[in-house]
Amino acid sequence: MGNIVEIVKDLVFNLFIIFVCYSVFFFLTIKKRGRANYNLVLLGSLAIILSMTFPTHLAEGLFIDLRLVPIALAGLYGGWRVCLLLTLVLISYRMYLGGDGMVYGIWLGIFHGLFISLISQHFHRVSYRRRVSFSILVGMISPLLIMLIIGYTLPESFSSLLFFSTVFMHLAAISLLVILSERINSIQSLYEHVTRIEKMEIVNHVASSFTHEIRNPITTVKGFLQLMKRPELKRQELDNYISIAINEVDRAEKIITEYLSFTKPTNENLYVIEGEQVLQNSVDVIRPLANSNCVDIKYKDLPFLVKANKQKLQQALINLFKNAIEAMPDGGDLFISVMPHGSMVKIMIKDTGVGMTVDQVSRLGEPYFSMKGEKGTGLGMMVVYNIIGAMGGTINVVSELGKGTTFILTLPTSSQLDEGETK
DSSP states (O other): OHHHHHHHHHHHHHHHHHHHHHHHHHHHHHTTOSOHHHHHHHHHHHHHHHHHHSOEEEETTEEEOOTHHHHHHHHHHHOHHHHHHHHHHHHHHHHHHOSTTHHHHHHHHHHHHHHHHHHHHHHTTSOHHHHHHHHHHHHHHHHHHHHHHHHHHOGGGOOHHHHHHHHHHHHHHHHHHHHHHHHHHHHHHHHHHHHHHHHHHHHHHHHHHHHHHHHHHHHHHHHHHHHTTOTTOOHHHHHHHHHHHHHHHHHHHHHHHHHHHHHSOOOSSOEEEEHHHHHHHHHHHHHHHHHHTTEEEEEEOOOOEEEEOHHHHHHHHHHHHHHHHHTOTTOEEEEEEEEEETTEEEEEEEEOSOOOOHHHHHTTTOTTOOTTGGGOOSHHHHHHHHHHHHTTOEEEEEEETTTEEEEEEEEEBOSSOOGGGOO
16 A cells, blocks of 8 residues: 555656646747747656656566656647657657666557657647547556556556556546646637737727828818819918918828827937937927916936937927926926936926826827827827837826826936937
8 A cells, every 4th residue: 555655646746747847838838938849849858857767666677657648748739740759758768767667668658659649630620628538538548558568567566556546647647737738728819819809909099090180180171172262262361271271281290290100110220319418408399388388397407328219209208298288277387307217217207287097197108098188199198108118118107186297207328328429
């Protein structure tokens, strides 16, 4: 009885080794690191070698382990090439270990490898239930051959407890790991399906927003062109209609530019630049708008270097400054400060405006969400998030209704200015 307990204990330890190896494989597969079959061969080989290194010894040169389980799993999911490679690993390591049972072990490995290679071609074509049935079939046949070999070579060691424990451990190991693999594959497929749907929804939202916004100025221009066909139209009215039409065309061009800024990659032409100059230029550009809206800009300067596209960074800053000013319809203060943070630098843009709710903050950067009502498209904030993200930075937003909003831009700094930017 004690001998059976030791056998079960050793086989459970084998099962633990195999489970750990295949858990690592599942992790790498989900994270899409490396080629799946390459990982399968590598981790399957490790599971085979460790299982054969820690077996249950029945006699000199004859031992029991779960070496066939990794071949079964890798063969069923990786195909016959993976199965044959792992079979070669098993044969090579068994020859290295030697012993009286070496020949039996090699022939058992060859039979098992060929058997798995044959059925693996049909494994992926059947339903989930049939795959589980396949795993039960594999879990039964190979351990039965092991018991036949033991019964032939060591009849004195053969017992019903040994038979059932060995068959059960193989059956349980293969079946449970196949079920686990199917569940993980199912969850992964569902996740990829949901991700595709979300991407399509974003594309649809952007397209819908873009179409809606571009249609308004085009409709306006069309209306004024129709009015301009009237023969009794006075010169002053004609000039007024032309001016409005040109303004609407400019607005359409601006929408198209913002849309292209969002869709085009922004990580091109990145140089190490003087960030405080870009900040100062952006403040100078936005100051007339701030003055006309009774907003006092309080800028705290700090020299810093950052790798960025100067025009894109200025575009993002001006967009954020403009949004902050528009969030203070009755005037207020706009605080702009820079603070070093290790290898990063934080640019803080704080207003004393109307603020936002938690839900509104979470939706910032969505393709059709805007705090400006019908005047906004949401594309501006999308561009800002895209630009800062392409520079390796992040944006954090802290806001409270009635008290204002703070945008915190975190960007990686640099220690040396590019020669092209010193001119």
